[in-house]
Structures are given as structure tokens and as C-alpha cells.
Amino acid sequence: MSKKPSRPFEGRGVWVPSVRRDDGESCTARHTHYHASMTKILIVNPNTTASMTETIGAAARAVAAPGTEISAVTSAMGPVSIEGYYDEAFAVPGLIQALMNAPDADAAIVACFDDTGLDAARTAARFPVVGICEAALVTAGQIAKRIAVVTTLPRSIVPLNELVRRYGFAERAEVTACDVAVLDLEKPGSGAGAKLEAEISRALDKGAEAIVLGCAGMADLAQELSKKFDVPVVDGVAAAVKQAEALAGLKLATSRRGSYASPGVKKYDGLLAPFAPKASG
Numbered sequence: 001m002s003k004k005p006s007r008p009f010e011g012r013g014v015w016v017p018s019v020r021r022d023d024g025e026s027c028t029a030r031h032t033h034y035h036a037s038m039t040k041i042l043i044v045n046p047n048t049t050a051s052m053t054e055t056i057g058a059a060a061r062a063v064a065a066p067g068t069e070i071s072a073v074t075s076a077m078g079p080v081s082i083e084g085y086y087d088e089a090f091a092v093p094g095l096i097q098a099l100m101n102a103p104d105a106d107a108a109i110v111a112c113f114d115d116t117g118l119d120a121a122r123t124a125a126r127f128p129v130v131g132i133c134e135a136a137l138v139t140a141g142q143i144a145k146r147i148a149v150v151t152t153l154p155r156s157i158v159p160l161n162e163l164v165r166r167y168g169f170a171e172r173a174e175v176t177a178c179d180v181a182v183l184d185l186e187k188p189g190s191g192a193g194a195k196l197e198a199e200i201s202r203a204l205d206k207g208a209e210a211i212v213l214g215c216a217g218m219a220d221l222a223q224e225l226s227k228k229f230d231v232p233v234v235d236g237v238a239a240a241v242k243q244a245e246a247l248a249g250l251k252l253a254t255s256r257r258g259s260y261a262s263p264g265v266k267k268y269d270g271l272l273a274p275f276a277p278k279a280s281g
């Protein structure tokens with residue numbers, strides 16, 4: 001499964017909108033006159049690997065509706081890949097910064113299958129924020145009873161099982177790993193594709209009826225794998241795009257009552273001082 005080249009990298013935490021043209025291609029704001037009804041979706045890759053952002057952005061544009069602008073940005077700070085709790089903790093500030101740099105977005109997507117910083121993002125952003133794990137499970141749950149989530153490294157199994165339980169799929173979804181490092185997904189000759197396919201085959205042999213790809217770096221593989229194994233293969237990035245479009249279309253905003261109330265104004269010290277909550281308006 002070879003990676004196909006995608007459009008050039010768009011930026012590091014900076015809003016650079018693009019739109020899908022009638023011919024299926026995309027173009028940047030400087031070449032396009034926008035219509036007021038267009039939906040702007042920001043996709044944040046919370047790791048700092050720009051090539052992965054390109055893959056994610058291309059997968060998102062492939063399913064975006066006409067009139068949807070997709071802007072895929074790379075975090076300006078943090079780990080090159082997110083593989084476990086420690087990486088996740090240090091990826092959150094860059095995620096929040098990227099969200100704050102896009103005040104005119106209609107919805108956003110956190111493009112890491114750990115749903116890195118999702119609750120903090122929903123608290124901070126003025127628009128709805130969708131996590132790709134939650135989106136993928138909800139989508140797969142509408143087309144299959146037994147779901148296999150195939151992720152990268154074994155160390156990710158427990159964190160993802162926790163998310164599966166949180167999202168109400170503990171009785172229907174099983175998490176398994178293909179033992180491939182995230183960055184190896186883009187490395188020629190790594191054997192990542194063969195390992196992923198072997199793990200999918202094992203999951204199907206155990207009774208899975210649909211496969212969820214448990215890493216944003218697998219976003220461009222879903223259709224090819226679905227054809228190969230003749231089962232639904234859900235990519236969380238694509239699923240999140242459709243859910244973000246729905247939330248924006250329904251004009252729904254994140255509730256500020258209770259759990260996702262705006263953070264209280266207070267002082268932050270040291271390196272985190274720029275992230276201190278400020279009074280609205």
C-alpha cells in the first residue's frame with residue numbers, strides 16, 4: 001500500500017483555508033472568492049510531523065461536501081508522534097494554540113486517535129470540536145455490531161480501550177495493535193502495510209464485522225483496505241469531517257453549561273503563561 005502524494009503542507013498552527021473546486025481539486029484563499037454559506041473546518045494534527053498533516057488533509061478533502069473548506073494544520077510544538085500518555089500530555093498546548101489561531105472556523109477536528117486534549121479543546125474553542133476516535137466508533141456502530149479497532153503499538157491498547165468504554169462501545173469493540181510505530185506508516189520498506197493487513201485479517205477471523213483504523217496516519221488507507229477485505233473500514237478523519245459538517249450545518253455549538261463551561265480567568269506561570277484564560281470580549 002503505497003502512500004500517494006498530497007497537496008503541499010499548509011502551515012504550522014496557522015489558519016490557511018482551502019476549498020474543493022467543482023473538479024475535485026483544492027485551492028487556497030488567495031485564488032478563491034468565498035460564498036457566505038461555506039463551512040470552514042479546521043483539522044489540527046496535534047503532533048509536529050507535517051507529512052502526516054498532508055495525508056490527513058487529503059483524506060478529509062476526499063470526503064468533504066462541496067462548499068466545505070478544509071484547513072489542515074500541524075501543531076507548532078510537541079512530539080513528532082503521539083504514542084502513549086506522556087506524548088499526549090505535551091501535545092495539548094500546541095493543539096489549543098492552533099484552535100485559538102482559527103477564530104473563524106465553524107468546527108474543528110482533533111486528528112489523533114487518542115482524541116488528544118479533546119475535552120480541553122471543547123472547553124477552549126468557540127466552535128464544536130470532534131475527536132476522530134469518537135467519530136469513527138459512532139460511524140462504525142451504525143453499520144456493524146462487532147468492531148475491531150486496529151491501532152499502531154501495543155502500548156496504545158489500554159488508552160484506546162479506555163476511550164472505547166467512555167464512548168459506550170465496550171461491549172462491541174475490541175482494540176488490537178499491528179505493532180507499527182506511527183512514523184513507520186510513512187516509511188518505505190518498513191513493512192507497515194503488511195503488518196496492518198495481517199492484524200486486520202486476524203481481527204476478522206475473530207468475528208469483527210467492521211474495522212476502525214486506530215491512527216490518523218492511516219487515513220489514506222481505508223478505501224483500499226475495505227476493497228481488499230470486503231468489509232467496512234472506517235477512517236476516523238473522514239468520519240469526523242462528516243460529523244463536523246453536520247454540527248456546523250445544524251448550527252450547534254458546544255454547551256457552556258457545566259462540563260464544557262469556559263475556563264475561569266486566572267494567572268498561569270512559567271512557559272504556560274500565554275495559555276492563561278482571559279475574560280471573553
